[in-house]
Amino acid sequence: MKLAMLPFKLHQDRLFPSDATQRAIARQLYAQVAGLPIISPHGHTDPAWFADNAPFANATELLLVPDHYVFRMLYSQGISLDTLGIPRRDGSRASVDPRAAWRVFAQNFHLFRGTPSYMWLNHVFHDVFGLRIRLEGRTADMYYDHITAALGRPEFRPRALFERFRIEVLATTESPIDSLQHHAAIRASGWSGRVITAYRPDLVIDPEHEQFPSALQTFGEITGEDVYDWRGYLRAHRKRRAFFAENGATSTDHGHPTAATANLSAAEAGKLFDRIVRGKGSTDDAELFRAQMLTEMAAMSLEDGLVMQLHPGCFRNHNRGLFERYGRDRGADLPLRTDYVHALKPLLDRFGNEPNFKLILFTLDESTYSRELAPMAGHYPALYLGPAWWFHDAPEGMWRFREWTLSSAGFYNTVGFNDDTRAFLSIPARHDVARRVDCAFLAKLVAEHRLDEDEAAELAVELAYNLPKRAYKL
Amino acid sequence: MKLAMLPFKLHQDRLFPSDATQRAIARQLYAQVAGLPIISPHGHTDPAWFADNAPFANATELLLVPDHYVFRMLYSQGISLDTLGIPRRDGSRASVDPRAAWRVFAQNFHLFRGTPSYMWLNHVFHDVFGLRIRLEGRTADMYYDHITAALGRPEFRPRALFERFRIEVLATTESPIDSLQHHAAIRASGWSGRVITAYRPDLVIDPEHEQFPSALQTFGEITGEDVYDWRGYLRAHRKRRAFFAENGATSTDHGHPTAATANLSAAEAGKLFDRIVRGKGSTDDAELFRAQMLTEMAAMSLEDGLVMQLHPGCFRNHNRGLFERYGRDRGADLPLRTDYVHALKPLLDRFGNEPNFKLILFTLDESTYSRELAPMAGHYPALYLGPAWWFHDAPEGMWRFREWTLSSAGFYNTVGFNDDTRAFLSIPARHDVARRVDCAFLAKLVAEHRLDEDEAAELAVELAYNLPKRAYKL
C-alpha cells in the first residue's frame, strides 16, 4: 500500500504554551507585533542580491548549499559534502545534479525534527512558496520543481521578497577592504529598500587569519595610509569607518576567539603592532593585538557614534580534514567557554561609564548569561545584551536567554532580535519565531501575575521593534 | 486625553503556575506556610534601627539610596548616581532633593519590569504602605508624600514593623571589631524582638581589604591579644567568636573571592601569617591565607558550635571609575566562575565527615548547582546548600536552584531561605516570594505524581520554617 503524502501547515498558535490561560495572553500579545516591520540590524545576506535583483537559481542553490546549519546536520549523519554539491576550498565542486542533492536532503529531512532549521525551512516552504505537502523523499521532486519554477517569477526576485517580507532595514556585514559597490548600486538605483552595511574589520585585525597580510596591503591601498605604521593603521580604520557610515552603517562587528580586551599605552601598542606587521608576533601577541584593537575600536565608536558588537568564543574550523578540503564556514565551528568579567575590564575601565558608547555583547556560552552578562549589562551604562546567538538561536535557547538574563538585566538592557543569517528567505521565519517566543515568555509572566497585560503589551512591541531601532540607532 | 492613573494589586495567586491542577495544589500548600513566622538567619539590616527605634527619614532615604539592586539598574540606563543622591566615597553627596531623586526613580520604574526588585517594591508599596495606584512618573509625588508621611507614624517605626512582619528571629552581620552595642541595647531595652548577630571576619582575614591593617590593630586592642603573632591572632578570633555567641550569634559568614581552602601545618601557617602582617605577602599569599583561615574557622566551629557560611565567587568593585568616586557596594560587583570540588577538599579532608560541623555553601555560579554543589551536599555530612543567592534570588533563580539540586541533594540538604538584605521593609516580600516559588515547585511534583500531597505539605513547612531553624540552630 502506498501511503498518502502528508499535508502540513504552520499552526497559528505554534510556539505558544498549550496552557489555555497563557495561550490566550500570548495570542493577544502576538497580534500586536506579528505585523510590525522587520528590523534586521545584524546579518550576512549578500548585497549583490539587492543590487542586481537577479533571480535565484534553484531550490538547492538557494536553500541547501549556502546554509551550513542544514548541511552540517546531514554531514553528521554520514552524508558527504560532495553528495550535496558543497564547493571545495579550491573552488571546484563535485559534479552533482542539484536535483539529486535536493533528493538526499528531502530523504533526510526527518533528521531536523525539533531543530530551528526545521521550523525555518517549513515556514519558507509554507509561507514563501505556498507548499502544503510535507517534504520527504517522495515529495522531493515536486518540491524541487515547484520552488525552482517560482524563483523564475518576478515576485520571487530579491527586491520583491524584501518588500513582501516588510523589511524596514537590513544590515549586511562587510570587511574594511570591501568597496561597498553593491550598497552604492542599491542607492543609485532609486529602489527604496534600506540595505545598510556594518564594519567588520576582523580580516585586518586578526594576525592569525590567513588573509591578514594581503588584506592589510589592500587596506593600505584603498585608504592611501601607511598601514604598516601604527598611527597610519589607525587612521585607515577611521577613514573606512567614516566611509561605511556614509553607506549607512550604524555599527561595527567583531568576531574574536575570546572577549579579551587590553588597554596598552600608545607606545606599547605601537611596538606590538610593529612585531605583528613584521611577522614577528607570537600567538600571545596576536591575542593581545586583537584585545587592544577592541579598545581602539571602542575609542573610535565614541568619536563616530558607531555601535559596537562583539561576537566572541568560537573555535573556527575545528575539523582539520574538512577545512583542508572544503575551507571555512562549513559547519565545523564550535563554541568555547568564554570569560567576560576579566576579559572586558580593560575596555570597561576606559569606556564602561560612557553614556554615549554602546557595546552589544553576544555569547556562545550560555553559562555566562546569569553569571556574567546579565549582571554586567545591569550595571554598566555602555553594555547591552545581544539576543541568543547561533547555536542558541532556537526557541529553547531564546527562552533560556530571557529566563537567565531577566532578573539582573531586565528587558531594557537587551536589544531585541538579530537574525544573523545569510539565508535571506528565512528572515521572516526567524523574526516570527523570536516574536512568538518573546510573547510566550511575557504571557507566562502575566499568567503568573508578575506583569499586567498592558505592561506586557508595551514590552512585546519594545522587544520586536523599538529596542533594536534604539540600540542600533536605526 | 490624559490617561487615568493605573490601579495595581498583588494578585493572591502570583508566582503560581497558571495550569489549573498545579495552581490548586500550590494554593493549598501555600495556605499552610503563608502565615508562618519569618526565620531570617542571614541578612544585613542595621541593628541600630531596632536599638534606637527611630523613624525612617523619607521614601528616598529608605527605599532608594541604600538599595544597590535599585540604583544599579537605573545607572545601567544612563542615570548618574549623583542624580539619585548616592553618597560618594569621601562622604559627600550631590545636593539632591530627595523628592527629585524619587521622581527620577518613578519615571524609570518600568525598567524593573520582570525583575525581583519590581516584585519586592510593589509588595512593599501595596502591603506595607497600602498603595493601590501604580508607581510611575505621574504618581511619583503622591507616593513620596504618602510613604514619607507614613514613616512618621508609630506603627512604621522599626520595632513595630518587625512585629507586624512576624519575624521570629533576625540575624545581622558584624565584623569582629564591632562592639555589638546595638545588640546589647536591644536586649537591655526589654523589647522581645530577637535580633542576633553573625560573625563576619573578612575585614581581619583578607589581607587585600584596604581596611585590613587598621582593623587588625583594633582587633588586637579589643581582645587584648597580640594579633601580630599567629597564636595570639587565633586566640583573638576565639574570644570574639565567644563574645558574638553571647550576643546571640549561631553562625559565622565568610565572603571570599574564591572557595579555596588550605590545610597547612601550624608552622607553615605561622610563617605565612608573619609575611602577611609584615606586609610582605604576595597576592598568592593573600589567597593562601584566606584559604587557611577558612579551615581555621571550621576548626573553631567544631569547638564552639557556630554554623559556618561561605559566600564565594564575587569580583568586588569591578567598575574602577565608579569605585574611585563612590566606593564599595555600589552595584558593581560581578559573579565569577567558581570551583568547589578542588577548592574545598583541604577543609573537607579534615572536617567533611564531622556530623557536628555544618558548612553552608552559597554560589553565584549556577553551573555548579548540579555539577558540584548538589553532589557534594548529597554526600558530605558537613555540607548544606544555601538558597539561590544575590543575582539569582529571583523566581527564575530559585526555580533553577531547586530543579538543579533536587536529584543529587534532595530537599533535606538545603537550608530554606535567606533574605540576605539590608532592605528591611522588603523582608516579608522576599520570604513570600521564596515560599510561593517553593510551593509552586512542590505543586509540579505533586501534579506529575512524584510526591503525594501530604509529603509536599510536610516539605513546604520544612522549607519555609523548620530547615532554617535546624540548619542555623535557632
Next chain:
Amino acid sequence: MKLAMLPFKLHQDRLFPSDATQRAIARQLYAQVAGLPIISPHGHTDPAWFADNAPFANATELLLVPDHYVFRMLYSQGISLDTLGIPRRDGSRASVDPRAAWRVFAQNFHLFRGTPSYMWLNHVFHDVFGLRIRLEGRTADMYYDHITAALGRPEFRPRALFERFRIEVLATTESPIDSLQHHAAIRASGWSGRVITAYRPDLVIDPEHEQFPSALQTFGEITGEDVYDWRGYLRAHRKRRAFFAENGATSTDHGHPTAATANLSAAEAGKLFDRIVRGKGSTDDAELFRAQMLTEMAAMSLEDGLVMQLHPGCFRNHNRGLFERYGRDRGADLPLRTDYVHALKPLLDRFGNEPNFKLILFTLDESTYSRELAPMAGHYPALYLGPAWWFHDAPEGMWRFREWTLSSAGFYNTVGFNDDTRAFLSIPARHDVARRVDCAFLAKLVAEHRLDEDEAAELAVELAYNLPKRAYKL
C-alpha cells in the same frame, strides 16, 4: 492516636505534564513505547547472577548495600556506613543485622523525596514486589519480611526477573583481565537471555589506578604478550577485544578523569609507555598516556567495529577518610568541569570523519550540552551523545539533556537511554522514567505545534528502542 499506614501507588500518568493537552499526547505516545523490550547497552549488573541464577539474599543486601545512590544520601545526613553494613576496604563489615539496617533506611526514606532513587525504589516496591503501603519506619519490618520472602521464590530468581522485565539485551562491563567465565556459562547453559559484555580497559590503561601494576601483569599472562613492550601491549588489547567481541561485546567503555586525547607518533608513544611501565611516569605522563590510549582504542574500533564510549569528568574518591576506610565506589565521586572541544581534537583529527567509527560521549558537566557536545555531535559523523548520566539521570536532568541538545544535535545524534546501573531490579523503573520523560518532552513539542503527532510517535519509538539498537549495533 496511631496514624494509619499510608497507601501508595504508581500513578499511571506519573511524569507527564499536568496540562491536559500535553498529558493526552504524552499518554498516546507512551502507550506505543511502554511495552517495548528493554535495550540495556551499558550497565554494571553482575553476570554471575545470570550464570548461577541463585536467589538474592534479602532486602538489605539486594537494595541497600550495593546502591551508592542510596547510602550516600543517608550518609550525607549523618548516618554512618557501618550502621548500614557497608563493607570496608579490608573486606570486613560491621556486625549489623540486615533487618536493623533496613529499619534505618526505612525511617529515613523521606530524605529521598523528589530524587530519582525515590521513584526507582517505589517502582521496585510496587511493581516488582506488589507492595501497596508506603515505606516508612512503621512499615520497615513488613517490607523487609515481604521482600526477603519473595526473593526465595523461583519467580524472583535473576533469570526469571530478566524475562519478566522483557530485557532483549543486557550489557555488563568487564575489565580486560576478566575471564568472562560467567558469560560463557550463560551461553553454555542454553538459557536464551542475551547478556553480553563490554570492554572496559581502565585498569590496564590508567597508570594512576592502584591496581595498574598487578593488572598489567595479569594482562600479559592472559594474552601471552609482552605487555611491557608498546607493540606487545597494543597486541594484547587487540586480542582481548577480539575475545570480548566473541563473548558478545559490541562496545568499549572508558572512564577517564578528563576527555583528553592525544595523537603521538608511534615512537613518542613507545617512549611514553616505557616511562609508564618502568614506574618513571609523571602525573602529566599518566594523563598523556590515557589520552593517547583513547586514540589507540579508536584506531582499534575502526578495525574491529566495537563502538566506543567515553565517560569523562569524575573526581573519584574525593572523601579521603571515607576512601581509606571503605574504599572505592562509596558515593564520594564528584563531577568536574569538563572540556571537550580542545580535548577531543587530536582524536577527531584522525577519526572524526570516519563514517564507520562511533564515539558516544557522556558528561557530568551539563554546561557542555549546548556549548560543546550538541554542536560537536551535530557536525562530526563519528560523534553521538549518550543520555543524561549518573547525577543527571533524573527527570529534570533528562529534560535538560533534551532541551539543551535538541537545537544543535537533533534527536538522531543521540543514542536512547542507558540505565548504567548495578541495581538490577531497578532496570525497568529506570527505562520507564526515561520513556515517560521523552514522551513528555515530545508531547510539549506537539502541543506547541513544532512536530506533528505522527512524527512524535515515530521519534518515541526511535528513542526507546531503535536508536540504542543502531548505535550499539545490537
